[in-house]
Amino acid sequence: MRTHRLGASAAVAVLAVVAAACGGSSTATSGTTVTFAAPVSQTGAFGQAEGLYTLQGYKFCVQMLNAKGGMTFGGQTHQVKLEAQDDQSVAATSAQIVDQYNDKGYKLILSPYGSAGTTAVAPVVERNGQVMVDANGADTAIFTHGYKNTFAVLSPSSAYVTAIIDSLAALSPAPKTVAIIAASDGFSQRAAEKGASEAQAKGMTVVPSATAYTTSTKVGANVTDVSSALIAIKGTNPDVIIISGHLNEAVAAVKQSSELGVKPKYAFAATVAPPTPAFISALGKSSEGVLGSTQWVPEINASDNLFGNARQFLTNFTNTFGWSPDQYPYQAADAAAGCEAMALAVEKAGSIDPAAVRTALAGLKADTFYGHIEFDPTGMNTTKPMYVIQIQKSAFVTIYPSNLATKQATWPAIS
Amino acid sequence: MSQFLQAAAYGIVQGGLLALVAVGFSLVWGVMNVINFSHGALAVTGAYLAWLLNLHFGLDPFLAIPIVAVALFGLGYVMQRGLINLVINAPIFLTLLLTFGLNLVILNVLQLLFTADDRSIDTTYASQSFAIGTVNIPYGRLAACFLALAITFALAQVMTRTRLGHAIGATGMDRGAARLMGIRARHIYAVTFGIAAALAGVAGTMIATVGSFNPTSTPGQLTLDAFVISVLGGLGNTYGALVGGLVLGLAESLGGLLLTGTWVNAIAMGVLIVTLIIRPSGLIGKALYGGRVEV
Numbered sequence: 210m211r212t213h214r215l216g217a218s219a220a221v222a223v224l225a226v227v228a229a230a231c232g233g234s235s236t237a238t239s240g241t242t243v244t245f246a247a248p249v250s251q252t253g254a255f256g257q258a259e260g261l262y263t264l265q266g267y268k269f270c271v272q273m274l275n276a277k278g279g280m281t282f283g284g285q286t287h288q289v290k291l292e293a294q295d296d297q298s299v300a301a302t303s304a305q306i307v308d309q310y311n312d313k314g315y316k317l318i319l320s321p322y323g324s325a326g327t328t329a330v331a332p333v334v335e336r337n338g339q340v341m342v343d344a345n346g347a348d349t350a351i352f353t354h355g356y357k358n359t360f361a362v363l364s365p366s367s368a369y370v371t372a373i374i375d376s377l378a379a380l381s382p383a384p385k386t387v388a389i390i391a392a393s394d395g396f397s398q399r400a401a402e403k404g405a406s407e408a409q410a411k412g413m414t415v416v417p418s419a420t421a422y423t424t425s426t427k428v429g430a431n432v433t434d435v436s437s438a439l440i441a442i443k444g445t446n447p448d449v450i451i452i453s454g455h456l457n458e459a460v461a462a463v464k465q466s467s468e469l470g471v472k473p474k475y476a477f478a479a480t481v482a483p484p485t486p487a488f489i490s491a492l493g494k495s496s497e498g499v500l501g502s503t504q505w506v507p508e509i510n511a512s513d514n515l516f517g518n519a520r521q522f523l524t525n526f527t528n529t530f531g532w533s534p535d536q537y538p539y540q541a542a543d544a545a546a547g548c549e550a551m552a553l554a555v556e557k558a559g560s561i562d563p564a565a566v567r568t569a570l571a572g573l574k575a576d577t578f579y580g581h582i583e584f585d586p587t588g589m590n591t592t593k594p595m596y597v598i599q600i601q602k603s604a605f606v607t608i609y610p611s612n613l614a615t616k617q618a619t620w621p622a623i624s
Numbered sequence: 625m626s627q628f629l630q631a632a633a634y635g636i637v638q639g640g641l642l643a644l645v646a647v648g649f650s651l652v653w654g655v656m657n658v659i660n661f662s663h664g665a666l667a668v669t670g671a672y673l674a675w676l677l678n679l680h681f682g683l684d685p686f687l688a689i690p691i692v693a694v695a696l697f698g699l700g701y702v703m704q705r706g707l708i709n710l711v712i713n714a715p716i717f718l719t720l721l722l723t724f725g726l727n728l729v730i731l732n733v734l735q736l737l738f739t740a741d742d743r744s745i746d747t748t749y750a751s752q753s754f755a756i757g758t759v760n761i762p763y764g765r766l767a768a769c770f771l772a773l774a775i776t777f778a779l780a781q782v783m784t785r786t787r788l789g790h791a792i793g794a795t796g797m798d799r800g801a802a803r804l805m806g807i808r809a810r811h812i813y814a815v816t817f818g819i820a821a822a823l824a825g826v827a828g829t830m831i832a833t834v835g836s837f838n839p840t841s842t843p844g845q846l847t848l849d850a851f852v853i854s855v856l857g858g859l860g861n862t863y864g865a866l867v868g869g870l871v872l873g874l875a876e877s878l879g880g881l882l883l884t885g886t887w888v889n890a891i892a893m894g895v896l897i898v899t900l901i902i903r904p905s906g907l908i909g910k911a912l913y914g915g916r917v918e919v
Binding site for chain 1: 626742752760764836838840881885888
């Protein structure tokens, strides 16, 4: 199916070029190349995993757009070029790069990986009159500053731990106690805050206390030592330990739990990290049974003209970049959806003028392979739900919501 | 109570690892009056070397230690003889500036060679632990702690019972008098810096074994830890770094019980300030190093 789709895309591209070359009056002619610019982590804390996946998602989107003949507006087709620069996983560097993009005339910005980078870039975009589609910065705080030029396709941070709690509540036996370790960055703290409230609403007890994520179980962002949080949890014997953070903290928590003898009764769960190939490669067998919240799963009933349906996106993307379809990085789907939203907005605006693209994004309502994309007045996409996977035999298995579940959860995950 | 005991046990083994990082830094500072800002970079260079040996030859990090130590000794000797010696008589700020520059050069070279990605050496034992009652002791950090004890003891023996040690001590106390006694101060300085670099390499190997490292954030943290531990323990005493490391490890671990994990650096600095108010020469440092004679 995937081969046919690529073949069809290539045929469409060839036809478009031939038609343009013939100069048919009813066919769009080739126009200028449009640049999407993105400061993406290729080294540093996110370089090995999340940044890499984001870059691949952007590249895949641009590849598919160009295979289709490019974007069509103003009676012409426009090829798309991706300008990507390594921000070394440093938020301030992301902001500097976007400023440099502005000097070069690049006004259409695709976000860096992560909330910290996106938070740093958003005011720069605003000041320069650029427009940004945020594909991987979920911190709700980004959208409290009144920025007009930043639009996020992904679900906000408040949904990450909440989705995990909802999935746990649906399992049998449902956990009675959970501990939440949270990194100190805004995304992780806000995800933990909502998660703790949701856990209490579902009748679970948060140990050592409901606000421990702000004190004893709070750790530095991207640290590789979370011993203080694990020691704080030790003795409370939680049914589930949830890590609200990124790859480093989640890997450290699972690893150091062996060092310190802190073992949850049922399972570990984490935001961001488990649905990434790097998590499995870093932990090996220790990753088995870990639950993770994710922005996208291939089981959703969603499709569009660019990527086909969700399953086709998965097949084509994993084949292109050599990933196993059992270990797909959801961040790439976020990135591809962000790039697609930008392309749809440009076509809708009929121009690459950032003000016109901004207006088009504000009114965008699109059903895509990623799900529905529509922005509220602050720029968030609150229409899309989140999902939960579990790592089973080194594969991501969707377990929540139940109507999308491909297998039953292994539960309790820790024997 | 069990949390307190667990934090204390973890703090002690973590303190041993920190002591291993600081012992070479303290030696160079004590003997040469050089605050080596490139110490963390040298440790990370050792970590990369051990990682490469493990990656390409499957060499266990503990077996890689002698190779790493010899290589880093050579690098340290050359750095001192070729560069730092040029400004050894200059005010301390100049050596500070030079080692800071060397730090940047080493880190940029490492970043060019290996990128800024996190690396670690995977072993089957490093992240495992054994339990004594409710307290778990991690094998990897315990091994690093024993290594720190052994190295510190061995270094103390070298310093007090060998001609080389006496020469190092004498040069550190009074360079001019040492020269008059026929000690080649330039060579002794280079040997001292080489030993410190070798110890940094050993520490880097241990850090790569029990955790992870990268050329951007790891070196700065290690240099900061080494600085705090050296001042805390006191200069002029080989066991100063060990005592300082253990105190810092305990303070950070027990402090983490009361405050949040994000306060680690603040706790370290707080302990340092309080100690300096009470004992300006450090916990077991010798005051004479403040009044050394340099000619």
